[in-house]
Amino acid sequence: MNTPDRKDSIFNPNLRIPFLGILLLLSILLDFLQSRFLPLYLNLDWALIFVFYIGWSTNPIKGGIAGTVFGIAQDFLLGVMLGLNGAIKTIIGYSSSYLSTILNPDLAGIMRFVLIALISLLNNLLLHKSQHILSGTTGEIPILPLLAGSLLTGIAGDLLFRLLDRLQSDPKQYIR
Amino acid sequence: MFRTYLRKPQVALTLLLLFNLLMLSVQIRSEKGQTLLNQAGLAVITPLVYMEHLVFNTVSSLVHKYVFLLAQDKENQRLVRENVRLKIELHQLRAMKQLAEREYFSAITGPMLYRYITGSVIHKNLRFFSDTVIVNQGTLADVVPNQAVISGEGLVGKVIAANLLASEIELITGSLASAGALLGNSRLQCVVRGTDSSLLNLDFVSVSEPVSIGEMIYTSGTDGIYPKELPIGRIVSKKDGRVYQEIQVEPLTDFSRLEEVSIIIGDQ
Numbered sequence: 001m002n003t004p005d006r007k008d009s010i011f012n013p014n015l016r017i018p019f020l021g022i023l024l025l026l027s028i029l030l031d032f033l034q035s036r037f038l039p040l041y042l043n044l045d046w047a048l049i050f051v052f053y054i055g056w057s058t059n060p061i062k063g064g065i066a067g068t069v070f071g072i073a074q075d076f077l078l079g080v081m082l083g084l085n086g087a088i089k090t091i092i093g094y095s096s097s098y099l100s101t102i103l104n105p106d107l108a109g110i111m112r113f114v115l116i117a118l119i120s121l122l123n124n125l126l127l128h129k130s131q132h133i134l135s136g137t138t139g140e141i142p143i144l145p146l147l148a149g150s151l152l153t154g155i156a157g158d159l160l161f162r163l164l165d166r167l168q169s170d171p172k173q174y175i176r
Numbered sequence: 177m178f179r180t181y182l183r184k185p186q187v188a189l190t191l192l193l194l195f196n197l198l199m200l201s202v203q204i205r206s207e208k209g210q211t212l213l214n215q216a217g218l219a220v221i222t223p224l225v226y227m228e229h230l231v232f233n234t235v236s237s238l239v240h241k242y243v244f245l246l247a248q249d250k251e252n253q254r255l256v257r258e259n260v261r262l263k264i265e266l267h268q269l270r271a272m273k274q275l276a277e278r279e280y281f282s283a284i285t286g287p288m289l290y291r292y293i294t295g296s297v298i299h300k301n302l303r304f305f306s307d308t309v310i311v312n313q314g315t316l317a318d319v320v321p322n323q324a325v326i327s328g329e330g331l332v333g334k335v336i337a338a339n340l341l342a343s344e345i346e347l348i349t350g351s352l353a354s355a356g357a358l359l360g361n362s363r364l365q366c367v368v369r370g371t372d373s374s375l376l377n378l379d380f381v382s383v384s385e386p387v388s389i390g391e392m393i394y395t396s397g398t399d400g401i402y403p404k405e406l407p408i409g410r411i412v413s414k415k416d417g418r419v420y421q422e423i424q425v426e427p428l429t430d431f432s433r434l435e436e437v438s439i440i441i442g443d444q
Contacts, residue, residue, distance in 0.1 A: 059185070060185040060188070060189070061183065061185055061188045064185075064188055064189050064192045065188075065192065067192070068192045068195065068196060071196070072196075072199070079307050079350070079351070079372060081199075081200055081203045082199045082200070082203060083195075083196040083197065083198070083199030083200040083203070084200060086195075086196040086199065087193055087196035087197065087200070090189070090192045090193055090196060091189075091193070094185070094189050094192075134200065134204065
């Protein structure tokens with residue numbers, strides 16, 4: 001498999017770090033607000049969307065690093081074991097970069113929605129299962145709320161992809 | 177050459193995953209209920225929160241003593257501690273009275289008589305209504321992991337890590353926390369479990385068991401951590417499941433206003 005390294009300069013060079021920093025802060029803020037005020041089935045996985053976007057738009061190393069940073073921030077915020085979301089999101093960020101080379105990088109809205117929703121569902125199932133195994137507890141996986149959350153994450157992900165694409169300084173750079 | 181090696185995606189992925197797995201592995205609890213991360217985190221944060229507590233308290237104390245009411249603050253602090261002590265003694269006496277009425281007083285009063293020390297909460301976790309808090313009492317005051325922590329109102333949680341000067345308390349509302357419990361009226365033994373929210377779940381109460389809203393829940397003393405008859409909370413909702421009822425309990429302790437707690441350090 002070829003390493004997808006052709007997208008290193010997708011962000012405006014002046015905005016690269018601030019842009020990622022803003023995404024991280026936004027992800028923390030949104031996770032913080034919704035985990036306190038919204039029911040489980042309305043909990044979108046913002047960190048997943050941002051990590052997927054970064055992985056999809058850059059290279060696997062940046063995707064992986066973003067996955068670790070966003071995932072650990074999310075673990076800290078949700079009060080789960082540090083590294084649980086970190087490990088899963090690292091794999092997501094890393095693989096999304098490869099996915100963008102295998103699939104059409106300018107996926108149509110519906111396909112992008114399906115892809116993000118599926119990854120979100122997989123992420124949620126893995127998260128619940130790992131949490132039970134590591135803490136030695138048992139419990140049913142709330143499949144319906146997770147499914148609803150994954151679908152909403154898919155919709156939000158597609159909308160956010162469009163919004164973030166527009167924020168790129170030079171749209172021509174985005175054409176591959 | 178090393179930098180080139182690091183830029184290989186597979187190497188980067190392996191290192192990142194190892195980092196995450198290392199983070200996870202240091203959080204798995206030992207038999208004493210203590211983790212390496214807890215210990216390290218507590219060691220790092222203790223001087224900081226002590227300083228913060230010291231500075232804040234000194235400034236606040238100066239303002240109160242010299243700007244508002246001279247020495248009134250000290251008296252107030254003494255009264256708060258006295259109030260906590262009296263409330264705990266009241267719980268003990270009420271529990272003993274209940275047992276005395278059941279005529280096996282002498283056999284089982286032991287587990288309810290305990291020594292405790294009072295400490296101040298010097299740091300609260302970001303999730304202020306759940307998870308953990310840090311108290312300014314440590315191993316110097318005989319605090320060790322797995323000791324029960326109570327407030328004047330009721331159960332707070334247990335110690336999960338301690339160093340010389342401070343200890344970390346896992347609140348009963350945390351998703352990993354649980355305790356043996358008793359229904360106040362029927363004395364049925366069950367388990368109360370934290371849910372990472374302001375309410376607790378009461379497990380293993382069968383659908384045939386009569387339960388009333390507002391009924392008190394006490395610790396059962398069967399888990400080896402919490403003494404018997406400590407008040408935990410009141411039932412606020414119940415719903416029939418297939419075999420067991422789905423019961424929610426509101427803790428008596430107001431975790432968002434937790435200032436003083438008592439750590440049970442042994443039997444009397």
